[in-house]
Amino acid sequence: MSSSPQTRKRVLGIGSPRFAHTEFEDLKQIADVFWFTPETHPQVVDGVARLVKEHGPMDAAYVLFGTANYGPFMQDVLGPLFPGCGLFASGGAGYDDVPTEWLAEHGAYAANTPTAVTSATADLTLFLTLSVLRNTSFAESVLRQGVWRDGLELAEDPDGKTFGIFGMGAIGKSVARKVGMLGMRVVYFNRRRLGEEVEKELNATYVSEDDLLAQSDVLSLHCPLTQETTGWLNAERIAKMKDGSFLVNTSRGAVVDEQALISALESRKIRRAGLDVFVNEPKPNEWFTKSPLVTVLPHWGAFTTGTIHRGEREVLDNVKQFVLTGKPRYPVNNPVKKSSASSS
Missing domain, CATH: 3.40.50.720 (NAD(P)-binding Rossmann-like Domain)
Structure with missing residues (x-):
């Protein structure tokens, strides 16, 4: 059922899906997924650092929808994922709450869900x-x-x-x-x-x-x-x-x-x-x-059952495609390829 630790990717998840349960289970078949559900920004900062400390470097990470109470997802959140992480996938068409250039400089993709909303x-x-x-x-x-x-x-x-x-x-x-x-x-x-x-x-x-x-x-x-x-x-x-x-x-x-x-x-x-x-x-x-x-209205545009379901599927699909191919479905930046000599 599980592959050797060297071949299975590790994925850190902020939140678990409300509707895309099949896709979530599919992702767990090809990667080890460690996730938590926060309510505040400090909980996000602490949760990411804790999971990295407990389970080791992560190959990819994601955040789902409904993040107004605990975003944004800047260096204070993402810092513990590096070096080593190659993707941060977020829900929604906008990505102003994600440091796309900083991720690219660290060799990581940022990905969004451009069609779901x-x-x-x-x-x-x-x-x-x-x-x-x-x-x-x-x-x-x-x-x-x-x-x-x-x-x-x-x-x-x-x-x-x-x-x-x-x-x-x-x-x-x-x-x-x-x-x-x-x-x-x-x-x-x-x-x-x-x-x-x-x-x-x-x-x-x-x-x-x-x-x-x-x-x-x-x-x-x-x-x-x-x-x-x-x-x-x-x-x-x-x-x-x-x-x-x-x-x-x-x-x-x-x-x-x-x-x-x-x-x-x-x-x-x-x-x-x-x-x-x-x-x-x-x-x-x-x-x-x-x-x-x-x-x-309270930033309510995307909050329908169908939209959240599509968005969760697209977030998880970005992660799945990255695990399988090394590139997400909907990248929004161009990561800098690091040479093996500059990995420390």
Whole structure:
């Protein structure tokens, strides 16, 4: 049943799957898996160090979904895995909470799950779009207070509005397909323009960054968090937006300058916002959670049973492929190959 210690890989797991039990058992057939389930960041730091000390160097490591309470997974967490570890696989499309360059410098792959969260995140974007246009959060709060429609202004229809997408990756494309069914005109800005055939299939028009801001009735953010996109939606760019436009963000909170957004909402430059992500998760700025101008959700885009199941499968598949071939299915960096002479 078990191979010799020299041939079996060791895998360190942060969390165990809720749904992908078959894939988890399959992985344990080809590797020795040592895992723990934390609740806080200090527990992650201690757990990784403890398992490495108890069981020796690890060849690969992974973390599953639902990590807001105990991420990020930087050098303080991953340090004990080196030298020797060749992969850190994480759940989710974003990987701003993983030091991909540092891992590459240490000869290790970072891997993500780029397709698992696409549909569910796009669905939530659609929900937030309708919520901010129809002002449903405020309408619900008024009803719950027992005053029926008192204080409610007329809402907006999506039909005929221009929907702007900043970042046209897999999620952005899925959003374009969904909002098109609401009768919205789709424009987008991306680092690289899509081909004509893709634009035709999505019924989406490429525009400049300035035109995206000026034309969008609803601006929806779908870019990864990078050095270039941190604080992208700042006061200067907000000033270029349509007066009374709407903002939806399901990407990363830090893409938005939150103080600039608060000022824009208070002045009604931006009429309402739908936010699933915040700078200080899991304790966002209280202004957003208390304001009737904002629909708020707790980074909930990927939290469906189907999405978590797909994501767990993709995390475990990254590990399995690495164990079998030396490379994960979805790498996001290029490890530096170390010579045998520099192994100490």
